[in-house]
Amino acid sequence: MAASGFPRFSALVTAVCALLISGSLAGCGKEGSPPGSVTLLTEQRTAGLRYSVAPRVPVGDSGALARAKARGSIRVGVKSDHPFLGFEDPMTGRRGGFDIEIATMVAARLGFERADIDWQTVPPQGRETAIAQGDIDYYVAAYTINEERKKHVSFAGPYYVAGQDLLVKKENRDIRGPDDLTGKGVCTVAGSTPYERISRPRYGADVISHDSYAQCVQDLVTGVAEAVTGDDAILKGYAAQNRGRLRVVGKTFSKEPYGVGLARGDGGLRDAISEALTHHMRTGDWRRAYKATLGRSGEPPPRPPEVQRG
């Protein structure tokens, strides 16, 4: 008994290790991305998008731009968990989505190729610090322009006007707006602005909250929740991922103008980004980017918003 204990144990260890290693390393897997994965769906449509890179852009009086030029790369803050808006593939690390396209076209107008962009995933709680400290040159990630944030960062844009909306199952006809939610399970991300708004007594909704919208979408599919609420841009992304099964109601009940966040007081960069946004809206790049990403949800492209000057 005493003698057989250890060998048996080490045999077990060896067997399990062999199993683990052979399963993971032997390369018995298929190449590429699995069907239904976000990257596969996004890249089919965004592969054709090209933005002409502006040659010899004057740096002006922007410190961030001058440093980026010297570095040869521009640092852009984005999110990684919003499909078709700002998404990072967990396997390949490739990025895709509407915000990613906006960031790319802005970079092109500033003189940087797609390959020159240094993407940084910045979680919401760290974004003001990341912008202020210069960890990133600008931030494109469903970032609503408001007076409170203007005390800490500057904004260029808006480049998209989102609004709080509802995501439901395609066959759901009962929920046509926020006033139809009384007594219904509605899911959103804990502590967010949509959470505060939907928790108001006038809606009478039974609010469920999670750390991510994906878990809410799961609750919607399994029937734990009847609707998911959040900015329509984010919801359209999930509708695009689950096309034919989920849809966005399309009746927004707030206004969330998305802007490009940058260091406070860098007027040069701000003007350059505003000019870039206006340019790409005029040439139709903006519309094409929308159709290739959030457009997969079936929602027609809205009119690009008026970029604020000064």
Added chain:
Amino acid sequence: MKGAAPVLFDAPGPRARRRHRVYGLLALAGALAVGAAVLLRLSEAGQFVGAMWEPFTYRGVQERVLRGVLDTLKAFGLAVVLSLVLGVLLATGRLSSHRWIRWPCAAVVEVFRALPLLILIFALYNMAGLRDAVEGFGNALRNGLGAPGDWLATHYATPTLWALAFGVALYNGAVHAELLRSGARAVGAGQWEAAYALGMRKRQVLSTVVLPQTVRAMLPGIMSQIVVTLKDTSLGFIIMYEELLYAGKLLAQNISTPYGYPYLPVLWVVGSLYVVMCLLLSLLARQIARPRNRREARVRS
């Protein structure tokens, strides 16, 4: 229970054995029925559809899972080393004859043992000081070591890793300290007296006489606490440290099927990996802690 005569019930005779077998089979049948019902419901909910499991046939997914395992082990390794060091330091501190060392150490041990680990990890994760320190560490590596420093910085200079490792180490270090202290108190007074009689100083007695015996005596406790450390590493999920569970969550959210995201299939795979790691470590712990596999104290001969 095996071998020794049962105390709580009479040794079963042939009829009782038959009855017990019936009970056992009934229980087993019940368990199997529940299991079958669960599987049926899951399959109705589309959890066994090919699309839910197909991702695992892709190399990228397999490699991502493996990276999750490695990231879990990385945090675990750091936490174990840090917690053992901390445990020894705090235990020696509590055995000190100076009040101004003993009391702070006691306070640290008691406070960190009483705090929920998650609360601690989340606070550490949000502390600007830790972030700055980790960033400074990363920059120093990059500037000082060139290419290998770059690699080290991207893999080891991340705030989430250190928030997790420090949090887990603080809690488990406090537990180790208590274990070691109680072990050290169990070392007989004769050992101390003999060592002093040989002219050793207190530090020498502690490090060369008491600590080795303590570690040997407390090895079972320390090993089972190391299993706890591995389990605690899974809390990194909450602060978005990309360990095994978090990697699984990312993989699941990437793929949509008509039945929702493949959370459960991913959980089966990732969860069994976690449980297997813990079980192996437990087995190893039991093996090491078993008296016959340890060298007997030589002093006795």
Added chain:
Amino acid sequence: MHVLLDNLGLFRRGFVGTVQLTVVSATVALLLGGILTLFRIGPVPLLRAIGAGAVTLLCNTPLTLLFFGVTLGLPMLGLTDLSYFTLAVVALSAYSSAFLCEALRSGVNTVDTGQAEAARSLGLTFPQTALLVVLPQAGRAVLPPMSSVIITLAKNSALAGGFSVFEMFTVEKTLIEQGYAVTTVFLWVGLAYLVLIACISAVFRFLEWRLAVPR
């Protein structure tokens, strides 16, 4: 200080949440742990094996994983009406029951064999011997380890905050998101747990004193 005073409502809600979660889960865990113990010390070999398997599995599963499995799995089984509070109770009590079972089982060994032998010679069956004679005495002996399992349960309940239950961890997250100083929030939240844990050990010390039997 103003962190606490400005958010007294939040703190109260979180603290009540943590207390509720702890009390309900502890009760369920005691029940489950008792059943597991009966399985493991009983005469039916298959039940002993099932009990031992369940305890080994639960002891080697990270609580986070268990939470994940319960919150995602049970709704998938069609139990969509369970609140996240209930799901958290399921996860926490299942996890703690394994450790309670270990504690209780170690207590059974401390009960003098004469007790069980006397009970058997009176003709008591196993359930009677276990439930009426041995477990009550074992329970008294294992109050200290039991109290440490319950204290761990109280601390573990913080994880429920990561799974949509409102309790003290939710308070910490909310306040830090609102921009209060991390250290201050941490101190107050930590203090709340210290108070709770002090209460639990006081209850157990009281029980120990109340149930003490001169031997």
